Structures are given as structure tokens and as C-alpha cells.
Amino acid sequence: MLRQYELVERVKRYDPDADEALLNRAYVFSMQAHGTQKRASGDPYFSHPIEVAGILTDLRLDDETIATAILHDTIEDTVATPEEIQSKFGPAVARLVDGVTKLSKIEAQSENERAAENLRKFLLAMSDDIRVLLVKLADRLHNMRTLHHIPNPEKRRRIARETMEIYAPLAERVGMYEFMREMQTLAFRELEPDAYDSISARLQQLKDGGGGDRIARIRSGITHLLQKNGIKAEVSGREKHPYSIWRKMSERHISFEQLSDVMAFRAVVADEPECYRALGLLHQRWPMVPGRFKDFISTPKRNGYRSLHTSVIHSEKVRIEVQIRSQEMHLQAEYGLAAHWAYKQGASNHDGQSAWIRDLVEILDNAESPEELLEHTRMAMYHDRIFAFTPKGELIQLPKGATVIDFAYAVHSDLGDQAVGAKVNSRVVPLRTVLNNGDQVQVLRSQAQHPDPAWLSFAGTGKARAAVRRFMRQKERDETIAIGRKIYDEIVARLPAPLGAAAMGEALKRLKLHDEAALMEAIARRTVDDATVLDALMPGAGRANGHAANGRARDAISIQGLTPGVAFHLAECCRPVRGDRIVGLRRAGESIEVHAIDCSTLADVDADTDWLDLSWTAGGESSVAHLRVILKNEPGALGVMAGIFGQHGANILNLKLTTRDAFHTYEVDLEVDDNQHLSRILAALRAADAVSSAERA
Numbered sequence: 001m002l003r004q005y006e007l008v009e010r011v012k013r014y015d016p017d018a019d020e021a022l023l024n025r026a027y028v029f030s031m032q033a034h035g036t037q038k039r040a041s042g043d044p045y046f047s048h049p050i051e052v053a054g055i056l057t058d059l060r061l062d063d064e065t066i067a068t069a070i071l072h073d074t075i076e077d078t079v080a081t082p083e084e085i086q087s088k089f090g091p092a093v094a095r096l097v098d099g100v101t102k103l104s105k106i107e108a109q110s111e112n113e114r115a116a117e118n119l120r121k122f123l124l125a126m127s128d129d130i131r132v133l134l135v136k137l138a139d140r141l142h143n144m145r146t147l148h149h150i151p152n153p154e155k156r157r158r159i160a161r162e163t164m165e166i167y168a169p170l171a172e173r174v175g176m177y178e179f180m181r182e183m184q185t186l187a188f189r190e191l192e193p194d195a196y197d198s199i200s201a202r203l204q205q206l207k208d209g210g211g212g213d214r215i216a217r218i219r220s221g222i223t224h225l226l227q228k229n230g231i232k233a234e235v236s237g238r239e240k241h242p243y244s245i246w247r248k249m250s251e252r253h254i255s256f257e258q259l260s261d262v263m264a265f266r267a268v269v270a271d272e273p274e275c276y277r278a279l280g281l282l283h284q285r286w287p288m289v290p291g292r293f294k295d296f297i298s299t300p301k302r303n304g305y306r307s308l309h310t311s312v313i314h315s316e317k318v319r320i321e322v323q324i325r326s327q328e329m330h331l332q333a334e335y336g337l338a339a340h341w342a343y344k345q346g347a348s349n350h351d352g353q354s355a356w357i358r359d360l361v362e363i364l365d366n367a368e369s370p371e372e373l374l375e376h377t378r379m380a381m382y383h384d385r386i387f388a389f390t391p392k393g394e395l396i397q398l399p400k401g402a403t404v405i406d407f408a409y410a411v412h413s414d415l416g417d418q419a420v421g422a423k424v425n426s427r428v429v430p431l432r433t434v435l436n437n438g439d440q441v442q443v444l445r446s447q448a449q450h451p452d453p454a455w456l457s458f459a460g461t462g463k464a465r466a467a468v469r470r471f472m473r474q475k476e477r478d479e480t481i482a483i484g485r486k487i488y489d490e491i492v493a494r495l496p497a498p499l500g501a502a503a504m505g506e507a508l509k510r511l512k513l514h515d516e517a518a519l520m521e522a523i524a525r526r527t528v529d530d531a532t533v534l535d536a537l538m539p540g541a542g543r544a545n546g547h548a549a550n551g552r553a554r555d556a557i558s559i560q561g562l563t564p565g566v567a568f569h570l571a572e573c574c575r576p577v578r579g580d581r582i583v584g585l586r587r588a589g590e591s592i593e594v595h596a597i598d599c600s601t602l603a604d605v606d607a608d609t610d611w612l613d614l615s616w617t618a619g620g621e622s623s624v625a626h627l628r629v630i631l632k633n634e635p636g637a638l639g640v641m642a643g644i645f646g647q648h649g650a651n652i653l654n655l656k657l658t659t660r661d662a663f664h665t666y667e668v669d670l671e672v673d674d675n676q677h678l679s680r681i682l683a684a685l686r687a688a689d690a691v692s693s694a695e696r697a
Contacts, residue, residue, distance in 0.1 A: 042149075068100060218316065309323055391440065396411060404441065415445060426440075431458070507537045524592070648681045653671055
């Protein structure tokens with residue numbers, strides 16, 4: 001463990017103006033606060049925050065961050081209070097300590113909810129000051145280094161899994177690759193011990209291959225090649241870490257021998273032009289492996305990472321990866337944001353290299369459930385990146401496998417909401433098109449467009465999925481309120497006398513609802529029944545429930561303007577289309593289920609279910625009819641069916657061949673205007689020689 005004077009000397013070595021008194025006070029306070037507490041290893045507990053502070057001195061962080069690291073466990077694990085921290089160390093350190101404090105005491109109903117709530121608060125604190133993340137990552141790294149001391153194997157696996165799923169990707173996204181690699185290696189050793197031991201043994205065999213240290217020989221050869229041509233370079237080499245190798249073997253379904261870049265070398269040169277000179281020399285000396293060259297200098301990663309990557313076939317008959325970068329790029333690559341965070345210049349917020357943090361915070365605002373939050377944030381943190389360009393040349397980074405709709409939302413939320421298609425490299429494509437590296441994308445938009453639930457099936461980024469789900473939630477609420485208001489009007493029509501001006505306000509108080517919209521939503525979802533609403537509006541009127549108390553017949557409720565699948569859904573058993581006589585079934589907490597009036601399942605409906613008389617109202621959107629058409633097994637039969645649909649202006653949404661023998665049976669989803677339109681189509685099908693039978697499914 002670092003002694004007090006050693007820690008202060010480390011900080012003063014790179015920051016002579018550091019507040020020595022602040023560091024001394026923090027060191028003494030932490031020792032006294034943690035007192036006789038012990039870690040699982042048997043060491044004094046205060047050794048942990050001191051070691052975390054030591055890790056951060058390697059990143060040359062400012063005195064406030066080092067003090068935060070020393071104090072980061074005091075609020076949770078000791079009797080110290082946030083007010084005490086603020087009075088002794090100032091508001092900045094108190095705010096940072098509060099942001100880093102573990103949140104284990106949060107009440108939650110499930111592990112997912114606890115993890116999501118921790119992640120939510122952590123990301124919000126991180127978005128305000130990235131130093132919170134740097135301290136937290138150092139804290140987790142030291143905990144992983146001492147993980148083997150924890151006696152409970154299930155607890156060790158839980159901590160390792162959390163590290164692999166959240167903290168290692170966070171470290172990668174801010175460019176702290178050394179932290180990421182060590183955390184992944186330690187977590188992998190705990191989660192997959194047999195695989196770790198096997199790969200480590202193979203790496204040692206490879207390292208010793210050919211007599212002596214193969215990595216040292218190759219490193220020496222690269223250094224000699226560059227120096228001979230006037231390039232001064234620091235060349236280092238290592239094997240890829242075991243987790244990286246295991247992941248590639250799993251993803252690509254290949255053996256250890258088939259990996260092309262088990263050994264990696266790095267050449268750090270003076271400046272950017274020498275990076276490209278060194279690359280040329282390597283390609284002249286050894287054959288390049290096609291498809292393995294990446295230029296992250298001209299197109300940096302989103303976390304600011306810049307470097308040249310190439311793979312060559314070395315003279316020792318092995319494939320090696322070589323990374324070439326300048327000294328400045330190297331600092332950024334190893335320590336990410338920590339390498340250039342200018343606190344002394346007053347920087348208190350993340351810069352453009354951490355734009356992904358803003359995306360995560362936007363996802364926080366849109367996620368409805370813990371599962372949704374974890375899904376979206378993991379999407380945002382995990383995937384490898386591709387690069388696409390706007391028509392003006394702006395670079396947009398997306399996860400591998402991203403589609404046009406992901407690109408649209410990455411440019412701007414409004415553009416994503418209104419996207420109808422795109423021109424990719426001047427070719428018009430649909431929104432579901434997967435983008436490739438280097439694509440130029442022009443998103444086509446329409447003011448009449450709005451997010452479609454179907455987009456969730458191909459949206460690959462958390463930002464796009466969160467935006468679609470946010471729109472659908474708002475649309476569902478708006479439409480639920482709209483249908484609730486229609487039902488409310490029908491309920492009011494049963495009252496024995498007109499309502500007074502203050503009746504609504506009194507009813508809301510009796511029902512303990514905060515506004516009129518909440519009442520309409522409750523009526524539509526039947527979380528309050530009609531009799532209760534009648535009594536709330538006019539005490540005693542509930543006894544007349546079910547009767548037109550004022551002598552007025554109950555009107556059919558129109559579902560015009562509402563979207564199927566949102567405030568109501570069309571029953572699968574009868575699949576009504578516009579023009580059919582329909583009835584609605586309203587059950588507590590569910591959306592209204594719409595049936596055709598002659599549907600056979602209505603006879604078995606529970607007595608507790610409320611029935612609504614519904615109507616389509618003239619005009620409006622088209623409906624989807626489900627047909628079963630049996631065609632003769634002869635050439636041109638399918639063309640005859642499709643031709644009839646086209647002649648009648650009906651659009652095929654889905655076509656499925658279900659049986660094939662002497663006759664072919666097709667299930668068809670057909671977009672029609674109404675039931676009369678559908679009747680004309682069925683009549684035309686039945687009149688065709690190629691059609692054996694046609695009916696609504």
C-alpha cells in the first residue's frame with residue numbers, strides 16, 4: 001500500500017501546483033473513517049481507496065480526482081456524511097464522491113432493476129463530470145485484482161460478469177484500453193477458468209516457438225527495419241490477451257491455429273507523416289494480409305482512438321498485427337479521455353470524443369423499464385464500429401450491422417422520426433438496409449411519416465430503438481385517452497341529469513386521479529368501472545348503470561383515427577375489416593379487443609367483460625384482410641391470383657405457401673378498403689378457373 005508521503009510525491013511529480021494539504025487531509029480522513037475495517041484479503045480496508053488513488057496517479061489526474069479516489073467509499077461504508085465531506089474538502093470533491101459512491105442500498109424488486117438503477121444514476125453523474133467514470137473504473141480494476149480473495153464463488157462470478165458487461169465496455173468507450181484489457185482478462189479467468197488456462201498455455205507455446213523468445217526476435221526485426229530507413233520508433237510486442245482470442249474463436253467458429261493475429265506489435269513514431277512512411281516500409285518488407293488494413297487516423301473511432309492497423313505475414317511464417325501511431329496518439333490510445341482531460345483549464349464536461357455519453361443519457365430519458373435501459377446501454381457500449389458519411393462529408397459512427405434508420409437517428413432524432421428511405425451511394429434503398437464501411441447516406445424524409453413499430457425489428461442502436469419506443473408509448477397513451485373520452489361521453493349520456501361545471505373536478509378528487517387525462521386512460525383500460533365513474537360524477541347514479549337513464553339510446557363508439565394494435569387490437573380469431581359490424585371487449589388493464597359481431601368466440605366471453613358497441617365510421621385508413629386461397633397446381637395460377645389483386649387495387653402485404661400437392665394453398669394478407677372491396681375480390685377469385693376456392697381465413 002502506498003504511504004501518505006509516497007502518494008503526495010507521485011502527484012507533485014506531474015503536478016507541482018497540486019494541493020498537498022487536500023491530499024494529506026483526505027488520506028488521514030479515509031484511514032480514520034475506515035478504522036479497523038478489513039477487506040476479504042485481510043488487508044486494512046483503507047488500503048483499497050489508497051491503491052485506487054495510486055492507479056489514477058499513473059493517469060496523471062488532478063488533485064481533486066485523487067482526493068475523490070481516497071474518499072470514494074467513506075459515505076457508504078463509514079459514518080461519514082456528504083455534508084462532512086463537503087465541509088472538509090469542498091463542494092467539487094463532495095460532488096465527485098457522491099457520484100462515485102456505490103448504490104448498493106437502493107431498494108429494488110429484481111437484480112435487473114437494481115443494475116439498471118445503478119447504471120442510470122452512474123451515467124447521469126458521469127455525464128456531468130467524466131472524472132466520476134475514471135475513479136469508478138480504477139475502483140473496479142483494483143477490486144478485480146483482489147477478486148480471488150472473496151471466498152464465495154457465486155459472488156466472484158457476479159462481480160466478474162458485471163465487469164465484463166458494463167465496466168470493460170465503458171473503459172473501451174472512453175479509450176482506456178489498458179484498463180479494458182486487464183479487466184477483461186481478470187473477469188475471463190473467473191468466468192471461464194478452463195478456457196483461460198488452455199489459451200494461456202497455447203500462448204506460451206507460441207511465444208517460445210522457434211527457440212527463444214519469438215516476440216523479442218520479431219520486435220527487434222521491425223525496429224531494425226524502421227531505423228535503417230531513418231525512422232526512430234519505440235517498438236513493443238505482446239500476445240493478444242486470452243479473452244480477446246477466446247472471443248474471436250467463438251464469434252468466427254475457428255480454432256486457435258486459424259487466428260491470424262495472435263501476436264500484436266506496436267510502433268510509436270514521431271508524427272503522423274512517419275506513421276504512413278512506417279506503414280509503407282512494413283508492406284514493402286512483408287506481404288500484407290488482404291482486408292486487414294484499417295486507417296483510424298483519417299477516420300478516428302468515436303472515443304478519439306487514432307492509429308494505423310495492418311497485418312502482415314512475417315518471415316517466421318506467422319501472421320502478426322502491427323499498430324503504428326504517434327506519441328500523442330499512443331497516450332490517447334492507452335488512457336483515452338484521461339490522457340488529455342484539462343481540469344486546470346476549467347473543463348468540467350465531456351468533449352466531442354464522448355458524444356456517445358450524450359446518447360446514453362438520452363436513452364436514460366426514454367427507457368421505460370430496467371430491461372429496456374440495460375438492453376439499450378449495452379447496445380450503445382458493445383459493438384464494433386463502422387463509418388458512414390452524410391452528403392456533406394460528416395462522419396457518422398455506428399455499430400456493425402446498423403441500418404439506415406440507425407444512421408438517420410444518429411444524425412438527428414427528428415430526421416429519424418420522418419425517415420422514409422435513403423440514397424446509399426446514390427442508390428435508393430429501404431430503411432432496413434444494412435450499411436457498410438464508407439457508405440455515403442442521404443436520408444429521405446417526409447413530414448407525414450412517423451416512427452413505425454416495425455422498425456424495432458431492424459433498428460440496431462439503442463438510440464433508434466429508444467426513440468421508436470418513446471413514440472409508441474406516447475401514441476398509445478394519446479389514443480388510449482382518445483378512446484377513453486369516447487367511452488366517457490357514452491357514460492355521461494346515461495346520467496339522469498346534465499352535469500354541472502364542477503362535476504369533473506369533484507369526480508377526480510373522489511377517484512384520486514390527478515387530471516382529466518388520467519381519468520380517460522383509466523376508463524379505456526377499465527381500471528375504474530363505469531358504475532364507479534357514474535357515482536363519482538353524480539353520487540347515486542351508479543345504480544342506474546347499464547340503463548339509458550335519461551332515455552337516450554347508447555351510441556356506437558367510433559374507432560376512426562385510432563391505430564390497430566395501439567389503443568385497440570383486432571382479434572386474430574375473426575380478423576374484422578372496415579365495414580364489418582364490430583363489438584369491443586374491455587377487460588381490466590388491457591387494450592380493447594375488437595371482434596366481428598358474428599365471431600364464434602364471443603359466446604364464451606366471461607361475464608365480467610364489458611361489451612362496447614363500436615363503429616368504423618365512413619372513410620379512414622384501409623384494413624388488412626386475411627385470405628386462404630387454394631390454387632390449381634398449374635403454370636400461371638399464382639399470376640392469375642396476383643393479377644386479380646392488382647386489378648382491384650389491393651396490395652399484398654404477406655404471401656405464404658402452406659400446403660403443396662395437387663393444389664397449392666396460400667395464406668394472404670391483403671390491404672383492402674373495406675368489406676365490400678374484399679367481397680368483390682373474393683367474387684373475382686372464385687370466378688377464375690385457376691382458383692379452386694377463396695375465403696376469409
